[in-house]
Amino acid sequence: MPGRVVVLGDLPERYEIERLLTERHPELHVETVGLPWEMVERAAGGRFDLALVLRGPITAHEQRMNTIASLRRNGFAGKILFAGAFLTEKQDAVRAGADYAFDPDKQVAEQVVVAALYRPVVAADHPYLRYLFVGEWAETVGYTHELPAEGPDLLLVSTSCHNAGTFYSALAGFVREHPKTRCIVVEDDGTEAVRTDALATGIQPYVVPAQEGLGRVTALGLGFLRERWLAGVSAA
Known part of the structure; x- marks a missing residue:
């Protein structure tokens, strides 16, 4: 640090x-x-x-x-x-x-x-989601089809990066196992089957940029990051 x-x-x-x-x-x-x-x-x-x-x-x-x-x-x-x-x-x-x-x-x-001085960790699968937090008080890391080994402070999931199937059940389990990790699912593309599997995780917030805009993802993410940062300094 x-x-x-x-x-x-x-x-x-x-x-x-x-x-x-x-x-x-x-x-x-x-x-x-x-x-x-x-x-x-x-x-x-x-x-x-x-x-x-x-x-x-x-x-x-x-x-x-x-x-x-x-x-x-x-x-x-x-x-x-x-x-x-x-x-x-x-x-x-x-x-x-x-x-x-x-x-x-x-x-x-x-x-x-x-x-x-701690910068909350943002893990995002799609580069454009990571780009949303460049220059913010955060450490951004990427991942692909394998979820991060450790729970980040904020996990961003793009439906365009994952097909229907085992990923979304694994995601639901990951969120349960890491209760301190905040997760935002971003429906930016994919088949109806992908949408169904993503919604079935029950993870909130679930953002559809085509309807709400990418600004919604940024605003939610920054709010979660500030919440995590404040929790750390207030407990110091």
Whole structure:
């Protein structure tokens, strides 16, 4: 789980999180900054996966929120975390564009950072389904007629890739055996027999792009991925 992290905060706090991360997770690259513009400049350059904004004095709250908003305005595509004690400041951070806000007295910042760097795995049989998630916070992998050896976070199944027969019964069994895997069946082609077998699995959601559009697949998939990511960081 290598990753690049930039931390904004006052000197003692940011050096402590840098020390913990580099000692316990030497595979990570960690940089710290003391000024908001430094974080925006570095993070928006595309070199970082995650930006952590540490809490500061109440007088610096608006500045911290502006930093988060500036990261988004400048196209930062990674995850933004905010550490703050009060509910209102955490709500402000999420509104400004933070992906997750937490109380560092209740969750250890180092553990939250490590959990937040995890990219949910998307397994898709058809290349165009994988392409839907290129550039998103996810790791995309392919498979053909054999289902993945391990349950991914999201499994995308295109009916155009599989004939009627044993595949769909195997798919139903796979989903039962991997309850944490979310599955989307995409009816994009195939015979009536294929459609019947795919529907018989009972797997939902079942999307017909000709009627609902590919955007429906993307929206559902991104929702599932964010749900899985949030579950990980909130449990850290």
